Amino acid sequence: MPDIMEDADRHCAKTGARLTPLRRRVLELVAQARAPVKAYDLLSQIDRTSTSAKPPTVYRALDFLIEAGLVHRVEALNAFVACPQAGHGHAAVLYVCESCANVTEVQGSRPGQENKPAGFTVKRSVIEHYGLCADCPRP
Amino acid sequence: MPDIMEDADRHCAKTGARLTPLRRRVLELVAQARAPVKAYDLLSQIDRTSTSAKPPTVYRALDFLIEAGLVHRVEALNAFVACPQAGHGHAAVLYVCESCANVTEVQGSRPGQENKPAGFTVKRSVIEHYGLCADCPRP
DNA sequence: GAGCAGATGTAATAACGTAACATTTTATCG
DNA sequence: CGATAAAATGTTACGTTATTACATCTGCTC
Ligand SMILES: [Zn+2]
Ligand SMILES: [Zn+2]
Ligand SMILES: [Zn+2]
Ligand SMILES: [Zn+2]
Numbered sequence: 536m537p538d539i540m541e542d543a544d545r546h547c548a549k550t551g552a553r554l555t556p557l558r559r560r561v562l563e564l565v566a567q568a569r570a571p572v573k574a575y576d577l578l579s580q581i582d583r584t585s586t587s588a589k590p591p592t593v594y595r596a597l598d599f600l601i602e603a604g605l606v607h608r609v610e611a612l613n614a615f616v617a618c619p620q621a622g623h624g625h626a627a628v629l630y631v632c633e634s635c636a637n638v639t640e641v642q643g644s645r646p647g648q649e650n651k652p653a654g655f656t657v658k659r660s661v662i663e664h665y666g667l668c669a670d671c672p673r674p
Numbered sequence: 675m676p677d678i679m680e681d682a683d684r685h686c687a688k689t690g691a692r693l694t695p696l697r698r699r700v701l702e703l704v705a706q707a708r709a710p711v712k713a714y715d716l717l718s719q720i721d722r723t724s725t726s727a728k729p730p731t732v733y734r735a736l737d738f739l740i741e742a743g744l745v746h747r748v749e750a751l752n753a754f755v756a757c758p759q760a761g762h763g764h765a766a767v768l769y770v771c772e773s774c775a776n777v778t779e780v781q782g783s784r785p786g787q788e789n790k791p792a793g794f795t796v797k798r799s800v801i802e803h804y805g806l807c808a809d810c811p812r813p
Numbered sequence: 814g815a816g817c818a819g820a821t822g823t824a825a826t827a828a829c830g831t832a833a834c835a836t837t838t839t840a841t842c843g
Numbered sequence: 844c845g846a847t848a849a850a851a852t853g854t855t856a857c858g859t860t861a862t863t864a865c866a867t868c869t870g871c872t873c
Binding site: 610611628630632633639641642643646647648649650651652653654655656657658659660661662663664665666667668669670673 | 750772785787788793795797798799806809
Binding site: 692694696697726727728730731734738752 | 850851852853854855860
């Protein structure tokens with residue numbers, strides 16, 4: 536995941552966000568995982584090195600990373616994935632394989648806004664598709 | 675919410691699903707609410723009458739209602755809303771107002787599947803838009 | 814080096830959800 | 844009808860996820 540970390544450094548340098556060592560470490564852990572990561576799994580991985588990590592440590596780092604556009608929360612899994620395209624402007628669309636747990640992110644303009652009610656202003660969208668990826672055998 | 679309860683009765687009669695008194699009571703509570711309802715709020719409302727409700731009581735009822743297509747889970751809120759169109763075949767698209775908590779459900783065919791990866795088979799979609807409804811003042 | 818803001822440490826607890834097993838209710842069938 | 848099987852509910856206990864509140868530290872400005 537060197538791309539992701541380099542992009543993150545560049546993106547934070549450009550926006551003024553402070554990618555501290557702790558936040559950077561959490562992003563590395565999320566980016567290295569080949570599947571969505573749970574907050575408490577991050578916690579135990581950090582624990583092994585620093586011994587002082589508690590829940591707020593990881594949740595605060597994740598809040599920062601999400602705010603910075605470096606990580607997305609997978610709402611239906613209570614888990615987190617690294618964004619492959621730091622700070623993209625549009626909403627993320629996630630395709631999550633329920634067999635191998637791989638997540639593919641695509642982006643689009645106003646995705647999923649079918650039949651939007653008149654006068655509704657969308658601030659944030661959660662779009663997650665669950666199913667089987669091309670590499671997993673059909674039942 | 676007489677419509678919702680009557681539709682639910684009809685829908686369950688047609689499909690053979692058993693809308694028992696407990697499940698019916700939970701559906702009534704969800705349908706009466708003017709906002710997404712939390713599982714533990716349902717629990718305390720049931721408690722007031724029956725005194726024997728525990729977490730599995732309400733979670734099992736909710737599982738049934740979701741399976742039957744009578745209730746949707748709002749993933750990003752850990753909460754539940756009654757479906758205004760019992761057992762509709764397509765994925766639900768929810769517009770959630772962050773000011774007044776009102777939820778508007780619309781339905782569509784294959785909503786939100788922008789740039790679907792080749793070979794991916796979607797089994798279930800989570801599509802939730804958060805923002806401001808037409809009736810709420812802009813900041 | 815005093816003061817401030819942002820970041821992190823720490824303890825405690827709230828909020829959300831499930832596993833496992835006992836009991837009761839309902840449907841089915843000889 | 845009464846045995847029996849299946850479905851639903853009761854109950855205990857616990858696991859997981861997330862936040863609040865307050866203390867301390869770190870880097871910066873004046
Ligand atoms: Zn992204
Ligand atoms: Zn797969
Ligand atoms: Zn619906
Ligand atoms: Zn509103």
